Amino acid sequence: MATTDKEVNELIKREYEHGFVTDIEADTFEPGLNEDVIARLSAIKKEPEWMLEWRLKAYRRWLEMDEPDWAHVGYPKIDYNSISYYSAPKRKEDMPQSLDEVDPELLKTYEKLGIPLHEREKLAGVAVDAVFDSVSVATTFKEPLAKAGVIFCSISEAIQDYPELVKKYLGSVVPAGDNFFAGLNSAVFSDGTFVYVPKGVRCPMELSTYFRINAANTGQFERTLIIAEDSSYVSYLEGCTAPMRDENQLHAAVVELVALDDAQIKYSTVQNWYPGDENGKGGIFNFVTKRGAAIGKNSKISWTQVETGSAVTWKYPSCVLRGDNSVGEFYSVALTNNFQQADTGTKMIHLGKNTSSTIISKGISAGKSSNAYRGLVKFGPGAEGARNYTQCDSLLIGDRCGAHTFPYIESKNKSAIVEHEATTSKVSDEQMFLCRQRGIDPEQAVSMIVNGFCKEVFKELPMEFAVEAGKLLEVSLEGSVG
Amino acid sequence: MLSIKNLHASVEGEEILKGINLEIKAGEVHAIMGPNGSGKSTLSQVLAGNETFEVTQGEISLNGENLLDLETEERAREGIFLAFQYPVEIPGVSNLQFLRTAVNAMRTHRGEPEMNAAEFMKLAKEVSKQVDLDPAFLKRGVNEGFSGGEKKRNEILQALLLQPKLAILDETDSGLDIDALQVVSKGVNALRAEDRAILMVTHYQRLLNHIVPDHVHVLAGGRIVKSGGRELALELEERGYGWLGVKDEEATPSAAS
Numbered sequence: 001m002a003t004t005d006k007e008v009n010e011l012i013k014r015e016y017e018h019g020f021v022t023d024i025e026a027d028t029f030e031p032g033l034n035e036d037v038i039a040r041l042s043a044i045k046k047e048p049e050w051m052l053e054w055r056l057k058a059y060r061r062w063l064e065m066d067e068p069d070w071a072h073v074g075y076p077k078i079d080y081n082s083i084s085y086y087s088a089p090k091r092k093e094d095m096p097q098s099l100d101e102v103d104p105e106l107l108k109t110y111e112k113l114g115i116p117l118h119e120r121e122k123l124a125g126v127a128v129d130a131v132f133d134s135v136s137v138a139t140t141f142k143e144p145l146a147k148a149g150v151i152f153c154s155i156s157e158a159i160q161d162y163p164e165l166v167k168k169y170l171g172s173v174v175p176a177g178d179n180f181f182a183g184l185n186s187a188v189f190s191d192g193t194f195v196y197v198p199k200g201v202r203c204p205m206e207l208s209t210y211f212r213i214n215a216a217n218t219g220q221f222e223r224t225l226i227i228a229e230d231s232s233y234v235s236y237l238e239g240c241t242a243p244m245r246d247e248n249q250l251h252a253a254v255v256e257l258v259a260l261d262d263a264q265i266k267y268s269t270v271q272n273w274y275p276g277d278e279n280g281k282g283g284i285f286n287f288v289t290k291r292g293a294a295i296g297k298n299s300k301i302s303w304t305q306v307e308t309g310s311a312v313t314w315k316y317p318s319c320v321l322r323g324d325n326s327v328g329e330f331y332s333v334a335l336t337n338n339f340q341q342a343d344t345g346t347k348m349i350h351l352g353k354n355t356s357s358t359i360i361s362k363g364i365s366a367g368k369s370s371n372a373y374r375g376l377v378k379f380g381p382g383a384e385g386a387r388n389y390t391q392c393d394s395l396l397i398g399d400r401c402g403a404h405t406f407p408y409i410e411s412k413n414k415s416a417i418v419e420h421e422a423t424t425s426k427v428s429d430e431q432m433f434l435c436r437q438r439g440i441d442p443e444q445a446v447s448m449i450v451n452g453f454c455k456e457v458f459k460e461l462p463m464e465f466a467v468e469a470g471k472l473l474e475v476s477l478e479g480s481v482g
Numbered sequence: 483m484l485s486i487k488n489l490h491a492s493v494e495g496e497e498i499l500k501g502i503n504l505e506i507k508a509g510e511v512h513a514i515m516g517p518n519g520s521g522k523s524t525l526s527q528v529l530a531g532n533e534t535f536e537v538t539q540g541e542i543s544l545n546g547e548n549l550l551d552l553e554t555e556e557r558a559r560e561g562i563f564l565a566f567q568y569p570v571e572i573p574g575v576s577n578l579q580f581l582r583t584a585v586n587a588m589r590t591h592r593g594e595p596e597m598n599a600a601e602f603m604k605l606a607k608e609v610s611k612q613v614d615l616d617p618a619f620l621k622r623g624v625n626e627g628f629s630g631g632e633k634k635r636n637e638i639l640q641a642l643l644l645q646p647k648l649a650i651l652d653e654t655d656s657g658l659d660i661d662a663l664q665v666v667s668k669g670v671n672a673l674r675a676e677d678r679a680i681l682m683v684t685h686y687q688r689l690l691n692h693i694v695p696d697h698v699h700v701l702a703g704g705r706i707v708k709s710g711g712r713e714l715a716l717e718l719e720e721r722g723y724g725w726l727g728v729k730d731e732e733a734t735p736s737a738a739s
């Protein structure tokens with residue numbers, strides 16, 4: 001017992017490796033939020049009138065809303081007027097037309113993060129949209145994607161270039177009034193990614209967005225919209241990091257997915273925002289609304305997330321299974337350490353006939369952290385023959401952390417079938433002793449055991465990222481053996 | 483090779499080992515027998531460095547080096563191997579990955595290059611044949627859903643892969659069917675070598691027909707109460723432990739400690 005705890009504690013104590021700050025000149029708004037700020041933001045982005053109206057409507061609505069307090073997390077009250085709502089690296093032209101025009105400082109930053117953007121060094125087979133604070137600074141592989149008919153660009157560009165698509169789908173899955181943070185995002189979102197895959201197209205490569213928070217006192221409000229037309233397929237991955245700072249920073253994103261008939265969207269997240277230090281100082285507040293609408297029949301939406309960062313995570317990637325025979329999946333690994341808090345899970349809303357959903361959640365708690373799974377499985381009256389399988393496993397490292405599960409089921413259809421399994425286990429002394437008896441370092445043993453625990457989720461990640469995710473867990477667990 | 487002097491160990495304040503003395507030379511096979519609860523597994527675990535047990539007195543040295551100063555993993559790298567009486571499961575971690583990590587930890591310690599996945603796969607397949615374990619078991623989680631006998635064969639597989647200096651086998655024969663006993667014995671005999679010692683804990687003298695020990699010891703009440711040659715096991719089989727003045731832990735003379 002004593003052994004494991006000591007080892008675990010030592011393991012957790014590794015420094016966050018993406019904690020550097022890029023020294024770059026930026027245009028940053030003064031802190032504060034009002035209609036003028038929103039108008040300025042919209043103007044800087046050269047948005048059409050309808051977009052500004054949309055934002056202002058959301059803002060007025062938001063003013064009436066209350067911050068949710070039902071999650072199993074605690075954090076100091078956020079003063080929304082002390083946050084800056086826009087920060088972007090200064091640049092000569094409006095939008096960099098090619099990578100050559102992107103500030104070398106920025107390219108260097110992404111290189112340091114392991115995301116080379118330059119043509120020659122680009123990640124093979126993965127197109128990247130790089131979002132730095134409030135703006136998208138570069139998008140790779142645009143041309144080959146365009147050839148396939150796939151639109152992959154920043155949401156700001158999409159608002160100008162594809163207004164009809166944006167108008168049709170923006171807010172269609174997560175309306176501005178959905179919840180407090182979604183409302184705020186709708187009013188002030190600054191950038192994010194837009195993906196459109198036309199009918200019958202299988203997107204020829206992985207798409208990804210790398211979100212980087214750099215500026216201090218700035219919130220990041222990204223907005224992502226992915227539309228998969230009939231019989232199309234797309235796999236998308238997002239990664240996130242931020243500098244180490246003593247102050248908390250807010251990240252409130254909204255992601256909307258729309259899958260039409262026979263379409264498939266696979267959305268993966270590797271979230272590694274700065275988690276705060278070992279005393280719980282600093283770190284990102286990650287308050288995110290992610291939802292996919294499986295509108296079409298036989299459509300499928302899969303969420304896979306590996307959440308290791310952030311001081312507080314509040315996130316429930318969900319699926320609304322409207323189309324008959326549509327499928328929703330949620331595979332999650334959430335690791336908390338030190339003083340991190342995570343309240344995460346999913347909602348599977350079964351509306352169509354024979355819809356099915358799978359939830360595999362793996363929560364790992366170490367240090368003094370708190371890790372909660374919160375899930376809702378709902379069957380509407382029309383969900384004839386619908387079914388859900390939920391498996392919630394918690395793994396505790398040490399005995400000062402907490403794991404909680406809050407599974408909710410609501411059924412308005414008698415034919416719906418729900419299966420639920422839940423386990424809680426510890427990295428046991430016996431397992432540690434076995435590994436060490438075979439000559440394996442305690443650190444390596446813990447990370448091996450934790451990786452084993454997460455295997456079912458990791459195998460859902462795109463190959464390139466599964467390895468990354470494993471390494472990330474290892475880093476996040478540093479100092480957790482004691 | 484291994485020298486144990488006046489070893490005392492306790493768990494949760496209760497003394498389990500009450501002064502063990504044992505010398506094992508390279509090339510020798512020693513068998514330890516004794517009633518349930520007499521401390522055989524405790525001795526095995528203490529040798530391997532399980533911190534659940536506190537060593538309160540005495541010395542253990544391996545080739546002159548004080549083992550008590552070393553952590554579990556360091557002892558392992560010095561060549562101590564323990565085949566567990568009750569092997570634990572590590573769900574989701576493939577046997578192959580686990581074994582390769584272990585083998586590479588040893589190799590790194592010896593300054594040898596690590597084995598890559600392909601090299602290791604080849605080696606592991608060969609060795610698994612030696613213990614009659616379908617190579618499919620390499621892909622499964624460590625001991626995950628293995629039958630009792632399969633777990634034991636997996637332990638011997640590990641011994642053969644890791645090539646320890648001292649192999650401690652805690653009841654590796656229990657729960658085996660007749661064929662498996664043959665297989666495991668063959669495996670253990672394959673381990674026998676000039677520069678290696680084997681310490682076997684067993685309840686059954688039949689194992690000793692397959693693996694003929696050089697010395698047999700009876701552990702009772704935390705002490706070695708009798709040592710002898712191969713014939714001692716036969717005598718125990720015939721007469722039980724009663725004639726040695728011990729039946730079970732209650733019957734152990736405890737005043738002396």
Ligand SMILES: Nc1ncnc2c1ncn2[C@@H]1O[C@H](COP(=O)(O)OP(=O)(O)OP(=O)(O)O)[C@@H](O)[C@H]1O
Nearest residue numbers: 493494498516517518519520521522523524525534
């Ligand atoms: N972790 C522990 N906590 C408390 N008591 C323990 C622990 N481990 C061993 N013991 C006690 O120590 C004594 C010796 O146990 P040990 O497992 O060494 O016996 P053994 O000789 O291996 O028995 P068997 O033949 O049944 O395997 C027993 O009384 C046992 O209950």
Ligand SMILES: [Mg+2]
Nearest residue numbers: 522523524567
């Ligand atoms: Mg025993």
